[in-house]
Amino acid sequence: MLNKNLIEEILGIAIRHGGEFSEIFLENSHSLYFYWDDRRAEEVTYGEDIGAGIRIIQGDKVYYGYTTDISELGLKKLANNLSEVVIKGENNRKIIMEDKKEFITKALKDYKSVEVGEGIDLLKIMDESSRNYSPRIVQFTSVIRNHTQEILIANSEGDFVEEKRVRSVVYGFAVGEKDGLIQTGYEIVGATLGWELFTEDLVKNVALEASRRAILMLEAEEAPAGIMPVIISSQAGGVLIHEAVGHGLEADLVEKGVSVYKGKIGEKVASNSVTLVDAGVLEEKYGSSYVDDEGVKTNYNVLIDRGILKSYMHSRITAKKFGVAPTGNGRRQSFRYPPIPRMTNTFILPGNSKLGDMLDKVEKGLYVVKMGGGQVDTVSGDFVFEIEEGYMIESGKIKNPVRGATLIGNGPKILEKIELIGDDIGFTPGTCGKDGQGVPVTDGMPTILISEITVGGTKKRED
């Protein structure tokens, strides 16, 4: 992308009036977006997103700017403008960078070799699968997206890294209708992989799962409300752990005192059976990369070890403040944003229980097979998340499906109430939002039994 001498010069310009650290993040992204709605390919978009962000750190202050003009002149101008705002002093530090390290996602096929017709054909197959599943499907929408992000990161400490990341995601959204009742179903598959992810079988399955869920929910009863035991299947995804604990372990929130987990390193924060990991290194997972968006190698970080809080997730800035090594969690949506501590692939390690053992313990409760999105208030630890597919449990037996429910609870309290952990694990991809930035993540969990949690359903109770 840019030559080494020019980068060294730009990094020098940025801190010529002061500042301990300067960094350039150059991005060249290409995306292919295929959108199907109402029985036809409604939109196919090719996009180029090219730009650079420059960051200067001086004490506790961050100066950040970005531009879409990545010419030599454009970048020098940006570095110069930012340096003017930094509190004045003279600094003639010469920046010398190491040799470049390069990393590339193992993708067989990216935007350069994809034919438009291929994408449209896949969407068509999905629509046919959905409509054939049931005449009650009244609408089917799907998206296939392939994103190639080439980044260059260089900083005044000499780090010089390039990474090419290719990510692919497909999702289907089905609308079912019966006697005026409308219900929806959703399914997503995403990976840090090329276009080869989209096999005919895979996209068909996404369409069928979304459709099956929409039709199933038409037959479902309204979910009850109240406190009860809940079993969450490993297929349901790990959004519970993402919301209930994950966000609270991001070091910027801890540092500012807006996390319930502040000052709790070394303390017991969960039941003994809970070990929580965040690992950006897992191959092919949607939240993976070789380096984070500050050029730090990603890692396998044990955050909670058998109930004891071991570590937070750090960016360079928070790591320095806490006096620890960066953990490879400094991430950003694009060159338009400065990096902040974020999750990558976050999951609970499997235990040794079976679903049968868990069911035996439940007299009346809920079995959750698929979760949707969620939200957390990191100050109080209170969270909610939605149930996309759930069933009642009566006397240890899985009974009728229920619809329209969310789970609401408090992170630290729920961690204490995880009673059994299954010997399996499942992951789901998603986009996690924080401070207006969305980054790809996955969340994973074994099947778990929570002894009690509040279910917010619509079913009318006797007053």
Add this chain to the structure above:
Amino acid sequence: MLDIEFVLKFLKKNKVEGEIFYQEKEKHSLTIYGGDVEKYQVSKEQGIGIRILKKNKQSFSYTTDIKNVEEAINKALAYVDYMPIDENWSLVEDLEAKDIKGYIEDPPMEERINTLKEIEKKIYSKDKRIKSIRNIVWEKICENNKIINTLNTFLEYNYQYQYVYTEISASDGNNERSGFEFDTGRTWYDLNFDNLVDKVVWKATSLLGAEQTLSKRTTILLPSDVASDFLELLSYMFIADNVQKNKSLLKGLINQRVASPVLSIIEDPTDERSLVPRAFDDEGVKTYKKYLIEDGILKEYLHNLYTANKERRNSTGNGVRLNFKSLPKIASFNMYIKPGIRTEREIISSVKNGIYIISLMGLHLADTVSGDFSLGIEGLQIKDGEFYKPLAEMTVAGNLKDLLNSISEVGSELYFKGNVASPMIKLEDVMVSGK
């Protein structure tokens, strides 16, 4: 700068109709934390979106590389033949319009930084129970957009707006609660900093000691900011594209009763009180005031050119481009609920038993197609017209359709913050679940 002439010639040479959406955007931002500036941000970007129409087929591409747009245009040209035929795509013809506004300059940076630092101090000094302030963030966005097509259309408009927000936490020793508050304005002088301080401190401290209580049916008050969030959710159902595609509960109900008679919803981009008034939309269609719901009766959906062409009618002027990366979609520019008679204070005093909601969790998870929602709520119990005690870990679940019918009163105060606005709303006989 983008060479517009070159692009138009290039499209004509390839015998297609086409449209360029050329966006220039500037963003300034300041973040205050711990008595000092934590983050200073400035940025400038440009990008274009290229829409191509050929024999009733449409394709699209975008790029930030405005000096070298040929690659992006060539991709759109290559894609268009694969797209399905649809005679409803169209571009406006022979239209020249400009909507260029001037704005009062912000005070110098030094002064802005000092005012923001002052807010942090005021929050801390307002109440001893304030434990931490995550930050005070101020951001300003300036945009200039040009829409140019091969059918002799040249449109240009600009706008700016800014906002300030803060997120804090309060503690009483046993319990911790958060508070979030924001304000928006076109210029610095429109931002009400004192009100921001008062409200955020009140929100965080009044929830301290909140507990889950028993489930019951009760009256609920949604104050202006919470009601606005709900209105934003409802806006999805008025979008004609969703209606036409079986994704709206309001399908086929024009001129029928869909809500309580106390409810009227208006969409008016020309209203000078709104944050970003617009004379024409992102397809060049003139904007105007319209009732979506009038006294509980559904009157109109929101259209762009495409959905209007499908029904052989006129667009309502709600064609919106989120940015240069997206095609014209449909959205409201300025949607609000028509105010009622009594003030918020008077409505609160009139409630014998009820809940005043301070914050909702999971609103973005509501299913706007089926209308089903289930939300976490935090708020204050009302007893004989007075706030009684704080509640948390409670849920409200239901369907948006029923919610529209359970509105019994709308308050008189209306503040425009963002693109949706609502006075306080009172709902009757809502099931609230807890223990």
